[in-house]
Amino acid sequence: xxxxxxxxLKVDTVIGIFDWERRIRQTVSLDLEMAADIxxxxxxxxxxxxLDYKSISKRLIAxxxxxxxxxxxxxxxxxxxLVLEEFNVPWLRLRLSKPGALRxxxxxxxxxxxxxxx
Ligand SMILES: Nc1nc2c(c(=O)[nH]1)N=C([C@H](O)[C@@H](O)CO)CN2
Numbered sequence: 001x002x003x004x005x006x007x008x009l010k011v012d013t014v015i016g017i018f019d020w021e022r023r024i025r026q027t028v029s030l031d032l033e034m035a036a037d038i039x040x041x042x043x044x045x046x047x048x049x050x051l052d053y054k055s056i057s058k059r060l061i062a063x064x065x066x067x068x069x070x071x072x073x074x075x076x077x078x079x080x081x082l083v084l085e086e087f088n089v090p091w092l093r094l095r096l097s098k099p100g101a102l103r104x105x106x107x108x109x110x111x112x113x114x115x116x117x118x
Contacts, residue, residue, distance in 0.1 A: 001091075001118055002038040004051045007031050011064040015075060015098065028064065028075065028098055029107070032056075034083065035091040035117060056087055072096055072109050080114040091115035 009030040014022060034051060041050030063082060069075045076096040083089050097109035 001035050003033045004036045004038065004053055005031070005033045006053050006057055009057055009060065011061050013064050013075075014068040015070070015072065016101075017070045022068075026098065026101070028072070028096060028109075030060065030079065031095040031097075032060075032079075032083070033093040034087075034089045035115070036089070051087065051089070056083065059086065072098055076110045076112050080112060084115050089115065091117040 009032070010027050011030070012025040012027050014024075015026055015028060016022065034056075036051040038050065041047070043049075059082070060079060064075065064079070067075060067078070069078070076094055079096065080092060080094050083092055083094075091113070092115055093111065093113045095109065095111045097107040099107040102108045
C-alpha cells in the first residue's frame with residue numbers, strides 16, 4: 001500500500017464548546033495520510049491517474065471553513081467521511097489538532113483511522 005499525504009494543512013474555522021469559542025475563528029491543523037496505489041500515475045505521469053492532493057485540500061478547506069462543530073472529534077469524523085466517499089480513498093489516517101487550545105500544550109486533538117487497509 002502506498003500513501004499520498006498532506007501535512008499541516010491549516011484552516012480557520014468556528015470550533016469549540018465554550019461561548020467565547022463560538023464567536024471567533026480558530027486554526028485547526030490536519031495531517032492526512034491516504035492509501036493509494038501510486039504506480040499508475042507514476043507510469044503515465046498524468047494527474048488523472050493520481051490521487052490529487054491539491055483538489056483534496058481545496059475541498060477540505062472549503063468544508064472546514066464553512067463548518068461550525070463543537071468537538072474536534074466531530075470535525076475529524078466528517079473530514080474522514082468526506083475523503084473516503086468523495087475521493088474514493090479506501091483507508092486514511094487523520095491527525096486533527098487545535099494549536100494553542102490548552103495552556104501548557106502546543107496542541108491537542110485526535111488521531112483516527114478509517115476504512116480498510118489492504
Ligand atoms: N475530547 C475533547 N475535549 C475537549 C474539546 C474537544 O473538542 N474534544 N474541546 C474543548 C474546548 O473547546 C477547548 O478546545 C477550548 O478550551 C475542551 N475539551
